Amino acid sequence: MKKLHNKFVIIPLLLACMIFSCKDLTELNENPNGVAPETVNPNLVLPTILTEAGKLYVNLGYQDIAGVVQHTQKDAWSSGHNDYDWGGDQSWNAYYDVLRNNDLLYNRALQTNFEFHQGVSLVMKSFMFGLITDLWGDAPYTNALKGEAGSTADILPSFDSQDKIYAGIIADLEKANTLLSKSKADYEGIVDNVDVIYGGNPAKWRKMANSLMLRYYMRISGKQPDVAKAGIEKIVANAAQYPIFASNADDATMGFAGNSEADSWPANTVTDASGSNYRRIKMCATLVERMQTLKDPRLGIWANKVEVPLVIDPKQPPKTDKIVDGKRILSPDKVGAEPVDTDPEYVGMPPSFSALPSSYNLNPTPGQTSFNPHVSFLNDIYKAAKGPLLRARLISAAEVNFILAEAALKGWAAGAAKDRYEAGVKASMETWTVGDKYAAYIATPGVAFDNTLKQVIEQKWIAGWTAATEAWFDFRRTGLPALKAGPAAKREVLPVRFYYMQDELRINKANAQDAVSKLEVTNYSQADNGNSAWSKPWLLQGTGKPW
Incomplete structure (x- = not known):
């Protein structure tokens, strides 16, 4: 009986093996609730790419890079924001995650x-690889995104030089300009609501491609001025072939749904009920004092007035x-030598002024949970999870006009520098709802055009609020505005790149070390x-900038 029992168990198992051996094992391993990469509709992939890219960009420009370019400072958990204490391990994994999804989008778009x-x-x-090389320097590019191919060269890719990456970016944008040149009715597969930036509008995507080309031509202008000049002049001279942003309606921006932490404006007080992330971000004196000098009406849109002014x-x-009529009245001996x-x-x-920034301006409650009534908080709009002004701003008409103003100052055929500069200022003011004050502002001493790069970059720096990454890249390239590191900063000057992360240095050691060896070691x-x-990195070597 035991032998018969074994026979009846073994025979069905053998039959099952014979049946299933005729099938592809990958077929058996399919997730019935998933979507296979080889059959996925491109419209299912597109929203993830756009939203994740937008979040990465705004998190740079509203968080630590806003600290670097002295738009904001933090009064708690502040060392990375204020002092550039980045710990030597800044990961690009999230950026390459977006690029992997984007590679899938492109391949499926080709197939369909x-x-x-x-x-x-x-x-x-182009946008994502541009960010990677701008932030880190040399990076995997040609052999990136090929890990599934399985070869050592694909799993451990070499790093391309910055000049090669920028050239590749510009070439891809040229190709995009051609692909996006038809009317909307001539395309297949467009689903408007999955495009969270332009709602399926090819003409606006085309303008974004060419506007980004202007950005990257200007980026390389210190190293390859002839290439940059020819590229910018070509775009400006051929408006029909290379349309660019003409107004704020063209801006590449992404709003927030505000339903959860994952799809909300960062550091809001809705998904963070404690409000600590909002509370610890303060306006930086560098920006505030310059905007006050220029009587800039955007300041009131971005910042709250101090809750309790100090009176000595x-x-x-x-x-x-003592507190009298909402003011804190102090005798001079209570202040002493403290900066107020x-x-x-x-x-x-002030930027990076102390290891205990929460103590500034005689704050009565210094510490990690402080509430400083004597320093300007950000405007209450930044408490919200979403709102008309709470947008990730990838590139704008204001930026495009400032780029062209700079090009004109170089003597390139890019229009009149004054006209471009004033258009940039006006576009930014309209973006921030104070366009009605433009006429008075543009006539203000210090704002009225003086034909200098310093002024153009200063206004571009101000206009970069919440998109401060571009301001950092401009500072590295030009040394403007002339930002100075504070006394508590990790170095005496501002940083110029991110660290390669330790995992890359350990796992992809040979290629990463080769990239490190090409960096120019400085006194800092x-x-x-x-x-x-x-x-x-290559982009700054030999330029004498920013220091």
């Missing part, structure tokens, strides 16, 4: 002959410290052994 999606994919590829009154008796700002409206925090690189935020 969705030319609109091909064009959009090339624009986003020498007529008060010693040890006076008694501006009755807006007070910014110190113990970082080449892979320093103060080592210069």
Whole structure:
């Protein structure tokens, strides 16, 4: 009986094996609830690419890079934001995750002959690889995104030089310009609502491609001026073939749904009920004081007035410290040698001024959970999870006009520098709802055009609010505005790149070390052994910028 029992168990098993051996094992391993990469509709992939790219960009420009370019400072958990203490391990994994999805989008768009999606994919590829090389320097590019191929060269890709990456970006944008040149009715597969930037509008994506080309031509202008000049002049001279942003309606921006932390404006007080992330971001004195000097109406859109102004009154008796009519009245002896700002409206925090920034301006509650009533918080609009002004701003008409103003100042055929500059200022003011104050502002001393690069870059720096990454890249390239590191900063000057992450240095050691060896070690690189935020990549080598 035991033998018969074994026979009846074994025979069905053998039959099952014979049946299933005729089938592809990958077929058996399919997820019935998933979508196979080889059959996925491009419209299912596109929203993830756009939203994740937008979040990455706004998190740079609203968080630590806003600290670098002194738009904001933090009064708690502040060392990365204020002092550039980045720990030497800044990961690009999220950027390559977007690029892997984007590569899938492009391949599926090729297979389905969705030319609109091909064009959009090339624009986003350029945007993301542009960010990677701008932030880190040399990076995997030609052999990136090929890990599934399985060869060592694909799994451990070599790093392309910056000049090759920028050339590839510009070439892809040229291709996108052609792919996106038809009317919307001539494309297949467009689903408007999955395009969270332009709602399926090919003409606007085409303008974005060419506007990004202007960005990257200007980026390489210090190293390859002839290439940059020819590229910018070609675009400007051929408006029909190379349309660019003409107004704020063309801006590449992404709103937020505001339903959860994952799809909300960062550091809001809706998904973060404690409000700590919002509360610790303060206006930086560098930006505040310059905007006050220029009587810039955008300041009131971005910042709250101080809740309790300080008043130092020498007529008060010693040890006076009291609240009167909403003001804190102090006798001079209560202040001593402490730095104070008694501006009755807006007070910014000095950049990297102390290891305990929450103590600034005689804050009565210094510490990680402080609430400083004597420094300007961001405007209450930044407490919200979504809103008309809470957008990831990838590139704008204001930026395009400032690029062309700079090109004109170089003597390139890019229009009149004054006209371009004023158009950039006006576009930014309209974006931030104060366009009605443009006429008065543009006539203000310091704003009225003076034909200098310093002024153009300063206004571009101001206009870069919440998109401060471009301001950092401009500072590295031009040394403008002349930002100075504070006394508590990790180095005496501002950083110029991100660190290659330790995983890359360990796992892809030979290629990563080769990239590190091509960085220019400076007097500020110190113990970082080449892979320093103060080592210069190709883009800055030999330029004498920014320091």
